[in-house]
Amino acid sequence: MAAVAAALGRLGRRWSGLGRCGPRGLSRPHLATASGPRRSLSASQEFTSLDEKPKFPGASAEFVDSLNFIQPNVISGIPIYRVMDRQGQIMNTSEDPKLPKDMVLKFYQKMTLLNTMDRILYESQRQGRISFYMTNYGEEGTHIGSAAALNATDLVFGQYREAGVLMYRGYPLELFMGQCYANAKDEGKGRQMPVHYGSNIHHFVTISSPLATQIPQAVGAAYSFKMAQGDRAVICYFGEGAASEGDAHAGFNFSATLECPIIFFCRNNGYAISTPTHEQYRGDGIAARGPGYGIMSIRVDGNDVFAVYNATKEARRRAVAENQPFLIEAMTYRIGHHSTSDDSSAYRSVDEVNYWDKKDHPISRLRHYMVSKGWWDEEQEKAWRKQSRKRVMEAFEEAERCLKPKLENMFTDVYEDMPPQLKKQQESLGRHLKMYGEHYPIDLFDK
């Protein structure tokens, strides 16, 4: 039994959650025997010894003489780190990041500007003016808090719900709109569906629809940064549904064995489209998987922008200094529908949604904090709402007036240079349009 305790105790050092579900009365002295060199031992291990210590190369562990399965602890999971309560009060002053007023105002303005843009583009899709949209309702705090804790040149890999990170980095409203409208100002040249943003000058790798593919890619980029020794980190965002993909397993494991300076940032908002988390996994969320890969892990309150900021800041510092991955699981609630192609009332109650919208929202929590500091009041709120709405509407109207990109953009960038057979296909379309142009919406496109 003592050996079981030692084994569990060792696990417990990395993840106290598992320790709690093991036998009681962990024998502390045994922990000492577990420390010291580990993996390096196997290479020089002597096989002549007659003692009963395990010699398996695959794990560093003691023998036990009684049968005990390790039980997952899902009832009392990894705790959720928070800095302020729902009224915006700092709970533990030693955890207060004490951010200056202008930075906190920037947090608030970026979160609310994103919210305003969401409302207008959501409506725009409802009216058929853009083909698709995904809002960020309820996730504003995770985007802004994490983006603020990064260096501006840290490379971001994400999905289609991280617009706030771009917003924080100063991506212009004009380009958000240009992408959603696929107009001539879209740097992506009108090729992808709406909300598939990307910006090289903001170090935000272009979004793609296939889930989780960005996870092992982000690890490769982090490895490259390590090789270049340039003090850059990579952050990779994904939802708890995407974490079920094989690519998530690939990325987590590679990041640990190849010692990459990366932050995995999982947004656990309770649903993957209509699938609730109890149909997604049976462990303790995503954070509990981290230690299984040898990854330092934490769970934070995603509605608490300071908790997100603190966790990301420390993870970034250590990831770069130590060349090892960190996993942050931010607990949130997806207040909006999955996308404009989805009606979430088909699978969850209005009461549930209302709770998070009215009682526990990242924006209102930060506003409480600012009001209590005397940094914000009703009048400023009103003025800012009006001003941000005006800015979004201006960008919106301009985007709508803009022509679509030139038709040649359908053929370029498939390869760096256009192969002759593709050039022929482009010419063939040109000839076709000369004869049948009246049947195509040519006028909407830039010449």
Added chain:
Amino acid sequence: MATLSRLLVRGGGLRRGLGPGPWGAAAAAAAPVTNTATRSAAHFTFVSDPVPTQYGPTQKMNLFQSITSGLDNVLAKDPSAVVFGEDVAFGGVFRCTVGLRDKYGKERVFNTPLCEQGIVGFGIGVAVTGATAIAEIQFADYIFPAFDQIVNEAAKYRFRSGNLFECGGLTIRAPWGCVGHGSLYHSQSPEAFFSHIPGIKVVIPRSPVQAKGLLLSCIEDKNPCIFFEPKILYRAAVEQVPVEAYHIPLSQAEVLQEGSDVTLVAWGTQVHVMREVATMAQEKLGVSCEVIDLKTILPWDIETVCKSVVKTGRLLISHEAPVTGGFSAEISSTVQEECFLNLEAPINRVCGYDTPFPHVFEPFYIPDKWKCFDAIRKMINY
């Protein structure tokens, strides 16, 4: 993922690897693989080209050594280049990376966990930062777990981002083709699956000289490339290969033998089968064959093939992969469109059958010289 069978063949690779001829030493004897009493010879005879003199001093190398030589040149010249995959650190199960880790360090030549989707995703990420990523998939048969990363990601990176991001620095190498006894999962020729993916390049060499020159072009090319290495040639093909770096252009087929009656198109090992078939046709039928090595599957050299067919009026395409949906269908259709007035007989395809690649039946499965010869005979008499 087929762990047992893979281990068995890995063991086989290792055993052979312990024989003479590690990288830098004299090349191993070019004996064809002879594995069972029922098979006394390989299905092809390797024919080397004249020694290339234009690229400086040469050294005798087999195909795996020419790959190592190419990787060595790249790692020496490009400080951002990394080589990774399953078991590449100790030299690889086919010895293609022997000595590179010791020479360039364990951060540049390293093992990954056993996960193909991870290997390609990781390689894309390295390439996105502008570095050179050379990923190995241990057998082409095991590239399918990475299909999503190749099709949906690598191939579309530049296009979908409007050229803001790209992964042109990525090259994926994988042993390819039949080997006499490889059965379902150590024999496959998956190039046709990849030929349907705008945005990648797919390249297959026929010899050590070709392998090094084409591999270096793939690595320097600004597009993600898949480089299939005919593993039956790793040891069987030996010739003089330039020691320094040189490049053989992509998307350019090569006319290996000029002829006037029939055009024969193939790639990889099958080029050697076609060369022998051309000799047989000349000797037995008095038919003059033009032999073309396509080399690049995507984007392929339509011009060279069509020019030849305009001259000969007949076309035979042959590949080991199954006939239905094989790349020969693409060539055939294109040539039919471009050379309709010149064709004097239906285009013929001699390929693998539409079955999984079998173990003991391999001699009956492959499109060998007799099957190709018979096709020419019928085509001439059409």
